[in-house]
Amino acid sequence: GAGVSQSPSNKVTEKGKDVELRCDPISGHTALYWYRQSLGQGLEFLIYFQGNSAPDKSGLPSDRFSAERTGGSVSTLTIQRTQQEDSAVYLCASSPGSEQYFGPGTRLTVT
Amino acid sequence: AQSVTQLDSHVSVSEGTPVLLRCNYSSSYSPSLFWYVQHPNKGLQLLLKYTSAATLVKGINGFEAEFKKSETSFHLTKPSAHMSDAAEYFCVVSDLTGKLIFGQGTELSVKP
Numbered sequence: 306g307a308g309v310s311q312s313p314s315n316k317v318t319e320k321g322k323d324v325e326l327r328c329d330p331i332s333g334h335t336a337l338y339w340y341r342q343s344l345g346q347g348l349e350f351l352i353y354f355q356g357n358s359a360p361d362k363s364g365l366p367s368d369r370f371s372a373e374r375t376g377g378s379v380s381t382l383t384i385q386r387t388q389q390e391d392s393a394v395y396l397c398a399s400s401p402g403s404e405q406y407f408g409p410g411t412r413l414t415v416t
Numbered sequence: 417a418q419s420v421t422q423l424d425s426h427v428s429v430s431e432g433t434p435v436l437l438r439c440n441y442s443s444s445y446s447p448s449l450f451w452y453v454q455h456p457n458k459g460l461q462l463l464l465k466y467t468s469a470a471t472l473v474k475g476i477n478g479f480e481a482e483f484k485k486s487e488t489s490f491h492l493t494k495p496s497a498h499m500s501d502a503a504e505y506f507c508v509v510s511d512l513t514g515k516l517i518f519g520q521g522t523e524l525s526v527k528p
Contacts, residue, residue: 309459336514338514338515338516340516347518347519347520347521348506348516348518348521349518350515350516350517353513353514353515355513355514361513361515364515396459396460398460398516400514403448403465403467403510403514404450404462404465405462405514405516406462407452407459407460407461408459409458409459410459
């Protein structure tokens with residue numbers, strides 16, 4: 306079946322602009338996670354959605370980052386007033402239980 | 417708090433020889449442990465997982481890992497490396513909410 310999809314695959318933006326990254330999880334998976342992969346920091350957790358519960362935002366690096374998940378399915382990660390240190394690959398994963406299945410990621414470059 | 421340490425940032429083997437990628441973990445409770453692989457410009461793929469059943473876990477592509485509580489280790493092995501195994505490998509532990517905590521990764525090179 307279809308895996309996790311993310312769009313766009315690549316995004317180049319100017320410093321100070323807002324960006325939106327989209328994640329379509331595997332159908333039926335109740336949990337959705339966002340991670341960031343960067344050269345200096347490795348892979349780090351950002352935010353977690355589980356069903357209708359309030360999201361766990363403990364990994365968001367600043368208040369410029371936010372995310373929502375509509376209808377328990379598609380999720381959007383928004384970064385406001387982008388900075389150069391936001392350049393990274395943003396990965397989304399969905400899970401039916403213990404293991405997580407990752408999308409291909411969105412490579413964000415802030416110039 | 418949970419954490420993982422991958423003991424080698426880079427491992428190089430010859431095709432057909434065994435692979436050993438080392439991982440130590442720290443956890444205040446019985447952990448769920450995973451190995452993921454990432455090929456260049458590709459997404460993360462789950463190789464195998466340990467969730468307190470058998471201590472020897474078999475994964476895809478001939479990989480396996482053994483959970484050793486006394487050594488707090490979860491090393492990844494494969495009897496015979498293939499060129500297609502060249503990639504970056506991540507040892508991962510999950511916390512009670514399911515959040516994944518990644519090691520720094522081990523880059524595996526396979527020489528012909």
